[in-house]
Amino acid sequence: MRRFLRPGHDPVRERLKRDLFQFNKCQLVTLLDDNSLHLWSLKQRSGASELQEEQRFTLRGPPGSPPSATQITVVLSHSSQEVLYLGTESGSVFVVELPSFRVLEDRTITSEAVLQRVPEEYRNRRSFELVEALREHPSNPNQILIGYSRGLIVLWDLRNHRVSHHFLSSQQLENLFWQKDGHQIISCHYDGSYTQWPVSNDNRQPEPLESKVPYGPFPCKAISKIYWLTTKKGLPYIIFQGGMPRASYGDRHSISVIHGSQQTAFDFTSRVIDFFVICNADPAAECDDPSAMVVLAEEELVVIDLKSAGWPVIHPPYLASLHCSAITCSHHVSNIPLKLWERVISAGSKQNSHYSNMPWPIDGGTNLAPDAPQRDLLLTGHEDGTVRFWDASGVCLRLLYKLSTVKVFLTDADPNDNMNSLGEDEWPPLRKVGTFDPYSDDPRLGIQKIYLCKYSGYLTVAGTAGQVLVMELNDEESEHVVDHAEADLLQDQEGYKWKGHERLKTRDEPVRFEPGFQPFVLVQCQPPAVVTSLALHSEWKLMAFGTSHGFGLFDHQQKRLVFVKCTLHPSDQLALEGPLSRVKSLKKSLRQSFRRIRRSRVSNRKQRAGGGNTTEVQEANSRFDQDALQEMELAPVQRKIEARSAEDSFTGFVRTLYFADTFLRDSTRHCPSLWAGTNGGTVYAFCLRVPPAERRTDELVRAEQAKEIQLMHRAPVVGILVLDGRGTPLPEPLEVAHDLSKSPDMQGSHQLLVVSEEQFKVFTLPKVSSKLKLKLTALEGCRVRKVTVTNFGSCKSDDYSENDLAILTNLGDIQIISLPFLKLQIRYPCIRKEDVSGIASCVFTKYGQGFYLISPSEFERFSLSTKWLVEPRCVVDTPEITRNNYLHNKSGVEKAPRKSRDSARSSGDPGEDERKSGRLMEHALLNDEKVLKEIQSTLEGGRGSYGERNSRRIHVGRGLSNGGAE
């Protein structure tokens, strides 16, 4: 039985804290960067297990000793579960009692004590080396093995407090392993070698049995950890980390497994933090019989099945690597119909055939979270042109299906390059494992916008180079040509030149698509600027897209472009240049400023060189120059206060697109319409004529501009919404047809809600007159970054729910604003305002939840609604762990990855802070009753006319990473 604390440790978190895991009666000891030890234990509270910190401790040396004397390099948790052995840089091993962390000074193993028994010639040059490894004897708890970095290994007798054996190695030591029977130890070394040593009572200073450099003869990298595991059949498994030939493969992060003639070097795409092997759990068993290897890489957790032929990877049920390619956008779809859900899963299962069938070997307790009330999908778009479909219904994000858009295009990358296609006689026998692959072949493939219609299975995906793909779900494999259409968004404009990236080249020949979403038409925007907005109406079979130049409407039934509209302002040169030239200008300005500084330095030197009486004056001058320069550079940050004008840049940038069936022209007849909002505060409305279903394929869809609204405050329009006669937002396409929504009220007059970054405004329709507004920026100085209509259900009554706007501001606050009266209901901090990527990544669900990235690999989930609460709750049984089993399988000694620790420290990972602030909200709201009451009272005060208010209480879900629990 192997126990992780919860369903999943988060690799990133572990990396950050540089933990040492010592599983001990469901207790955990972690060693942090600052040399402090923390004792955690798993406690049950209100039915769920929680990890609580019990003690913390920092090892202190005698007064006057250097800090290195107590710098902990390695921790051994003794099987007695009463003491910890702490190896230090000074070479001493300190003993502390658990759980009190009391130092047992009389039991300290000093290097002097060790050296007494070491041969004379060894003693002199080997003093004061640090402790590199500590291992307990597999069956005799009175013996521990101490490895020092210069190669000395001693077997220490705890009872007699003296060295019983010593092993003299000529190479710098990296780590140690003790075979199950206790008769042999394996040491691994800095030069890429490992050595077997016999342990017997006859020879107290044995010679090595065998020493090997597995990837020799050329110089190799260090082997930093090794396992030597026995099997019933005789041939052992030798598993070690590193050891690759230094020159050609020194940059690989590998773990090699050797079993008889089989040898594979698993090649990880990110640094390996640590690994362990899962063996036969029976304490009486004679052999280890390894079954699986668990590898914690910097970016993901990989588990490899060692029992099945070919050692396949086991599909992780959680902790999937979200960021295998950087996430560029996300889209959430709530309440997926079962049929679509099953089809997506079936398409995804066909992609998982290369995984092992072995059940997940890590038992993380029992998940107490209730079954998800509905099926939710989170779609993430990635830089490499893929879209991943995640099951976001419950606690863990689970990858259901992966869609790649790359096949439609001709890219430079050779698809066979770098894959697992290495020949038989390749040496070393590298095999790439893990899904993390941050290197994108072509940044133009990046996905920017996604829209999925859950009823029809139509999916549209738009990318960085102006490509928009419309896809259909097909359960069969298909080989077909993807139709092309081009949308020239600059059609009436003259004299513009696009200086950005080129469009992607497309394949003219038929392409084979696997079952799943298959593209059937590609709309290419010209110029090929990033697609900035996207909308799909599956009932009308229309798709709208927008870039910084304009927007267009495409009929995907007839595969015909209906119209395009250029939104470009004549003075907007920036929009034409594309992202590349902006980078160039930045470079240029940087270069200029460097040059300026250099010039001033040169002139200073010249002036000094001049002799005579003038030197003093010149020096004074140069000092003055320098001061002036410094002053210029130290000038405080200032902000210009100026009203926005129509001439500002990027006003034509289309921020939002919206389809609505409403009263656009007169109050008696409603018609389909398309709405677009730009960065410059303009709203365009087009009246559409969609032929009835029976003539849909023959007649053309027509569009005509009906309205243009210019908001005088000129802030970017981030949301457009039409409210029906009851003040309810219009339902999504096909929602009514599937009986999932009441039909909209077409009797009363409709209203148009325009959300800009600064204001919310309600206008009447069809004659546009302003009705209501809420100024956000003018009052609070914050701007709207994301806005969504959210349905809040009551947890007391199933029939009652209401719609509000959920907004996220640039300060990271979330505010709830009532509809249709635009009253602020509540506001609370959610994301740190400095966390720009977190704010940019936030996505709201339809039912009052949200996700945002707290690191490139972790989504934090939050809930604004009491009704749809997803909370990671689980129980871990705390059984009697038999001493031997625990000791042998579990940990023995885990070595602190010292070098990695240092590098990580210097890189100053910001993740930790972010997480702390993420928790803040949770604490403030969940643990502070006062705040809760306050929130409640605000809500009650603000919504006097509404009966149900319990539903509005804010609940914040626990932080969960992509599936991992905190």
Add this chain to the structure above:
Amino acid sequence: MNRTHRGAGGGRGLGTMEVKSKFGAEFRRFSLERSKPGKFEEFYGLLQHVHKIPNVDVLVGYIDIHGDLLPINNDDNYHKAVSTANPLLRIFIQRKEDADYSAFGTATMTRKKNVLSNVLRPDNHRKKPHIVISMPQDFRPVSSIIDVDILPETHRRVRLYKYGTDKPLGFYIRDGSSVRVTPHGLEKVPGIFISRLVPGGLAQSTGLLAVNDEVLEVNGIEVSGKSLDQVTDMMIANSRNLIITVRPANQRNNIVRNSRTSGSSSQSTDTSLPGYALPIVQNFHPEEDDDTDEDDIIIEDNGEPQQIPKAVPTSESLESLTQIELMHESPQNGFVSSNEVNLCNSTGNINMDYEIHDPNKKPLEDGTIITL
């Protein structure tokens, strides 16, 4: 006003033009011959006649195409009003004694542009524009000091009327720190300061703001605890009617009040205007002027841009329609609750900026300024 009206005689509209005149709560409708509007005197008499107020001195104003309330007090602007009215001429009449001059103005771009073109075009140089120092109602406010009676003496609340000018606001703000009195003694707290004034900008031309003035409030909202970016966003969002409360760096120029005559004895830029009665001081309420950006524009079916009107509240009967209709005709800045108004003549920007030193009163001490 310095411009002769072209085409007044030519007449572009044929036939008659409708006039809708409002005095108090009453409306009168009548028509005029567009080609022969006659003289202002006659029109004035006509108005007095139709409203049955023969002996009342009134101020006449009209709404121009930009929605500005502009005065009619001579033949020139009368002809202008007639010629530009489309389709009908809306007239507003106020009693002279209770007239609010500041309601007038907010001026138009067109006027300014024409001034410029007169200067630039050589052929126009021959006709020297005769500057008429007009009545106060011919000025439009560009800035004002408000709420003098309720603010501490060390503070100044300045209102900038961006609306209607194409001048940039023209100032920058920065982070800084100031000293406050707190329960724990003096404390250094972060603050927002004016860091730069753009020459020729609105902020500079008012003379009411200066570099290193600390910004305390923006449109009635305290800025303490807000970041520079937040305050920037607030100011830009309010830029069409920006009211900033500052603590001037130089307190010597600040108003020094006599407690007895609060609000009326203030000494500042324009008190020197003879005969200009100060309006009654009203305290500033942010929600009062919640109208400054009701001028969103709608273009229907590729037609002419029009301002978006306010929606008719559904509870109102049709009878009140006329009243409602007026709501969007009234000038944007409404009635200014100011006791000191910085005025600009429409012929050019005459800045009246006086430093008044009262010899009886010592200037405030320089040095660290303490906010209470």
